Amino acid sequence: MKKVLIGLFMLSLCAVSMAQNGKGGLTTEDLNKIKAGYEKAGASNKALSKIVANNDIKKLAINPNIKANRDVNFSNVVKNKGITDQKQSGRCWMFSGFNVLRNKMIQEYNLGAFELSENYLFFYDQLEKSNLFLSLVIQYKDESLDSKYNDWLMKNVLSDGGTFCGVIDLVTKYGVVPSTVQPETYNSNNTSRIDNLITLKLKEDALILREMKGKAKDIEAKKIEMLSEIYRMLVMAYGEPVKEFTYTMRDASGKVISTENYTPKSFYDKYIGIDLKNNYVMLMNDPSRPFYKLYEVENDRHTMDGGNWKYINLPAEDIKRMAIASIKDSTLMYFSCDVGKFYDGESGTLDLNNFDYGSIFGVTFGMNKKERIQTLASGSTHAMTLKGVDLDENDKPIKWLIENSWGPTAGYEGNLIMTDEWFDEYMFRLVVDKKYVPENILQILKGKPQMLPPWDPLFLDVD
Numbered sequence: 001m002k003k004v005l006i007g008l009f010m011l012s013l014c015a016v017s018m019a020q021n022g023k024g025g026l027t028t029e030d031l032n033k034i035k036a037g038y039e040k041a042g043a044s045n046k047a048l049s050k051i052v053a054n055n056d057i058k059k060l061a062i063n064p065n066i067k068a069n070r071d072v073n074f075s076n077v078v079k080n081k082g083i084t085d086q087k088q089s090g091r092c093w094m095f096s097g098f099n100v101l102r103n104k105m106i107q108e109y110n111l112g113a114f115e116l117s118e119n120y121l122f123f124y125d126q127l128e129k130s131n132l133f134l135s136l137v138i139q140y141k142d143e144s145l146d147s148k149y150n151d152w153l154m155k156n157v158l159s160d161g162g163t164f165c166g167v168i169d170l171v172t173k174y175g176v177v178p179s180t181v182q183p184e185t186y187n188s189n190n191t192s193r194i195d196n197l198i199t200l201k202l203k204e205d206a207l208i209l210r211e212m213k214g215k216a217k218d219i220e221a222k223k224i225e226m227l228s229e230i231y232r233m234l235v236m237a238y239g240e241p242v243k244e245f246t247y248t249m250r251d252a253s254g255k256v257i258s259t260e261n262y263t264p265k266s267f268y269d270k271y272i273g274i275d276l277k278n279n280y281v282m283l284m285n286d287p288s289r290p291f292y293k294l295y296e297v298e299n300d301r302h303t304m305d306g307g308n309w310k311y312i313n314l315p316a317e318d319i320k321r322m323a324i325a326s327i328k329d330s331t332l333m334y335f336s337c338d339v340g341k342f343y344d345g346e347s348g349t350l351d352l353n354n355f356d357y358g359s360i361f362g363v364t365f366g367m368n369k370k371e372r373i374q375t376l377a378s379g380s381t382h383a384m385t386l387k388g389v390d391l392d393e394n395d396k397p398i399k400w401l402i403e404n405s406w407g408p409t410a411g412y413e414g415n416l417i418m419t420d421e422w423f424d425e426y427m428f429r430l431v432v433d434k435k436y437v438p439e440n441i442l443q444i445l446k447g448k449p450q451m452l453p454p455w456d457p458l459f460l461d462v463d
């Protein structure tokens with residue numbers, strides 16, 4: 001019996017050895033062939049390698065003509081006042097959503113650079129996301145911890161990112177307040193450390209909830225007890241959200257419009273009052289899936305009782321037509337994209353011609369948008385506010401203007417200039433008012449959406 005066991009053990013070792021040294025491993029012959037391919041270029045490769053090794057590749061690849069030839073003229077721009085700054089936080093989705101909402105106030109009441117308090121609503125965003133996480137932990141507590149869903153949960157506990165559906169649900173539930181009523185704190189401008197600490201606490205709580213037996217009401221009571229601790233951490237980091245306040249609204253000249261007592265919800269009703277849940281349509285350009293269909297991402301939301309990200313997938317040309325109609329009617333839009341691709345901070349441009357990495361390395365980067373999505377090479381990483389377009393004599397877009405939330409000195413006076421070609425390749429999401437959406441597109445909303453899992457490639461990283 002011992003001989004049999006020893007024999008089996010030796011066979012397993014051989015199998016491991018074959019796997020380690022089997023087909024596909026690099027041999028000496030392979031390495032020589034690889035090196036020979038490199039050496040064909042001779043001295044030019046060696047000279048270039050010294051330059052690349054000792055310099056910033058991005059600076060070597062930049063097209064110097066882009067900044068010199070930057071055109072800042074736009075045929076149509078929505079007027080807005082005051083560039084915002086999300087500082088060192090991932091709250092771009094909220095800044096973009098608030099830019100859309102506050103501009104309606106600015107236009108209607110002739111306000112100056114008025115800003116809504118991101119800190120106020122972010123408090124509730126983090127509390128609601130904590131509740132969402134713990135509620136889903138309870139929902140899937142009988143599955144093994146390494147199941148697909150629980151693996152996703154533990155990797156996506158808490159984030160300061162989000163989407164416009166979060167703006168919809170949070171504003172509808174909690175209202176808004178002016179930025180002066182609940183100002184930013186150090187931690188709201190620098191969210192990573194407190195996010196990490198709350199995430200650590202929530203993971204600890206998750207294990208406790210998973211081990212609990214007994215009645216559902218007892219488990220739910222324990223969750224509320226845990227959320228009380230999270231609430232305390234949030235208060236210390238961001239301040240406790242205001243419940244009532246007195247505010248004097250002034251126009252751009254400083255003239256008093258009104259002085260009244262408000263709750264956050266009554267302030268929203270008086271100065272904005274849009275039915276957020278029914279007024280907007282979420283659009284997506286994802287060529288990896290069929291167009292003219294409705295999709296929904298499971299649990300891609302901010303609140304347990306809120307709505308998932310639900311969108312109509314459309315060709316870029318259809319989305320552009322709605323965007324142009326909105327801009328011509330002086331209406332801003334929530335917009336998200338893969339902002340890091342071909343972005344030049346000095347010129348404030350998003351242009352496929354900004355950098356030429358291929359020429360430096362002698363290779364081709366040839367994937368199209370569909371292939372980049374399928375391989376996780378590209379996705380929606382940042383939300384901004386679409387505000388302008390430059391149209392040619394045939395009413396076709398040449399370039400676009402986006403209001404960013406990186407402060408007034410970033411990019412072009414706080415904005416980014418995006419070529420129409422870049423729009424095609426790296427734009428992903430646009431939220432538009434229903435009145436700019438053609439009837440045949442609106443009809444798609446009446447169908448049953450195809451449910452996508454929360455680990456879908458386009459939603460691994462939220463805006």
